[in-house]
Amino acid sequence: MKKYIVTTSIYPPSEATLKFCSMNDWIVIVVGDLKTPHDLYKNIGCIYLSPEFQESNYKELSDAIGWNCIMRRNIGFIEAYKRGANIVASIDDDNIPYDNWGKEILVGYEAIVDTYLNDSGIFDPMKITNHSNLWHRGYPMSLTNFSNTRYVGKLQSKVLLQADLWDGDPDVDAVCRILYNPKDLKLEVKDFFTTLDYTSFNSQNTFIARDALPSYMVLPGVGRMDDIWGGYICQYLMNTRPVFGPPTVYQKRNEQSLKQNFLDEIQGHFETLSLIRDIENWEKHLPDRTLKAFNLYRRQYEKLGN
Numbered sequence: 539m540k541k542y543i544v545t546t547s548i549y550p551p552s553e554a555t556l557k558f559c560s561m562n563d564w565i566v567i568v569v570g571d572l573k574t575p576h577d578l579y580k581n582i583g584c585i586y587l588s589p590e591f592q593e594s595n596y597k598e599l600s601d602a603i604g605w606n607c608i609m610r611r612n613i614g615f616i617e618a619y620k621r622g623a624n625i626v627a628s629i630d631d632d633n634i635p636y637d638n639w640g641k642e643i644l645v646g647y648e649a650i651v652d653t654y655l656n657d658s659g660i661f662d663p664m665k666i667t668n669h670s671n672l673w674h675r676g677y678p679m680s681l682t683n684f685s686n687t688r689y690v691g692k693l694q695s696k697v698l699l700q701a702d703l704w705d706g707d708p709d710v711d712a713v714c715r716i717l718y719n720p721k722d723l724k725l726e727v728k729d730f731f732t733t734l735d736y737t738s739f740n741s742q743n744t745f746i747a748r749d750a751l752p753s754y755m756v757l758p759g760v761g762r763m764d765d766i767w768g769g770y771i772c773q774y775l776m777n778t779r780p781v782f783g784p785p786t787v788y789q790k791r792n793e794q795s796l797k798q799n800f801l802d803e804i805q806g807h808f809e810t811l812s813l814i815r816d817i818e819n820w821e822k823h824l825p826d827r828t829l830k831a832f833n834l835y836r837r838q839y840e841k842l843g844n
Contacts, residue, residue: 541565541640542623544614547631548573548606549792551582554634559583564627564640569614572605587613599838602758602831609758609831611741616838619751626751628765630742633704633787644697644730644781645745651781652731653693657686660814661733663782664710667703668726672718675711675803676738676766678811695732698747699754699772699780701739703727707791709740711762712800713807727784736773736814739780741765743787750776752839759828761802767813767824774817 543558543566551559559566559582566584569592570576579586592600592613603609611628618626625645644651654661662677664670665687673682703725710720741756741764753775756765773779813823821829 539624540622541625541627542567542618542621543627543629544569544611544618545629545631546571546608546611546614549631550575550578552631553790554629554787555584555631556582557635558629561640565618565621567614567617569610571607571610585617587617596838599831599834602827602834604758607758608741609756609764612755612835615746615751615754616835616842619748619839620842623751624748626746626748628741628744628746628756629787630789632792633743633789635787636785639702639786642783643700643745644783645700645747647697648694649697649730649781650692650694652729653690654687654731654733655690656681656688656733656735659735660811661687661735661737663701663703663731663733663737663739664708666727666731666782669708669720669723672708672710672714672720674738675709675714675740676763676769676806676810678814679711679713679807680811690734693732693734696778697781698750698776698778699739699769700745700783701780702743702745702783702786704743704787704789705785706787706789708789709742711803711806712796713803715796715799725785727782730781730783732779732781734779736770736817737779738766739769739782741768742789744780750778752836755832755835757824757828758831759825761805762799763803763806763810766806767810770810770814770817771820774820
């Protein structure tokens with residue numbers, strides 16, 4: 539089985555990146571950006587995709603994505619697929635792996651896991667943790683008072699998406715961060731769990747099956763809903779839901795502007811619920827630039843075939 543890790547960075551190789559590169563059973567692809575110190579990635583045991591390589595091999599898609607953004611990692615997904623990846627782990631460079639990272643992967647298998655529902659029809663994975671007052675980035679804020687998440691038993695399904703959770707600085711939106719200032723958290727989750735509802739998941743510590751890659755894109759042009767909306771759309775296109783796993787990384791969050799995060803999340807606060815409620819017509823909810831990029835992205839896989 540071929541297993542790839544895909545990440546992006548504008549910084550020198552981080553502690554997390556170096557640890558991932560030291561894993562013998564994984565191949566790391568680092569997708570460079572204009573601000574990346576390119577030479578520092580030459581001898582750390584990764585495949586480095588320089589801006590010149592990306593422009594030469596994916597010019598039209600590269601232009602549609604734009605530079606200086608995390609969405610460059612989409613090109614890494616395609617490269618991993620082209621190189622025969624069975625599983626791709628999408629990783630942020632500030633997520634330091636624990637020793638258990640990648641040791642229990644359900645992707646590609648039939649799994650029987652704890653399953654939950656919410657009366658709203660949309661599930662927030664934070665509700666199953668010991669910090670249920672918080673909510674996952676991209677969970678509709680108008681639903682945050684819905685506490686009626688209920689257990690429906692252990693159900694079996696084919697796993698195409700696995701979103702392992704994270705300790706440290708959690709992936710919550712700016713409003714949640716302002717209200718609760720969560721830092722250095724330890725999420726207490728012992729078992730894998732899933733839902734029959736649509737649910738938020740991110741691209742920071744997530745395992746994606748080969749078959750799901752063409753339907754999953756970190757979307758440009760939608761602010762900090764990039765991986766969130768991409769995840770909702772993938773759930774619809776693949777008729778699947780992610781399985782969530784216990785924390786396998788500690789996030790030492792790169793410096794970010796809380797104000798800018800809030801501004802980049804406003805679109806999600808206004809439009810995410812509408813997207814989910816009308817997911818059959820997802821294309822009409824995307825800006826023209828975003829839909830163009832997604833179509834170009836999917837076309838790359840069509841060219842490659844199976």
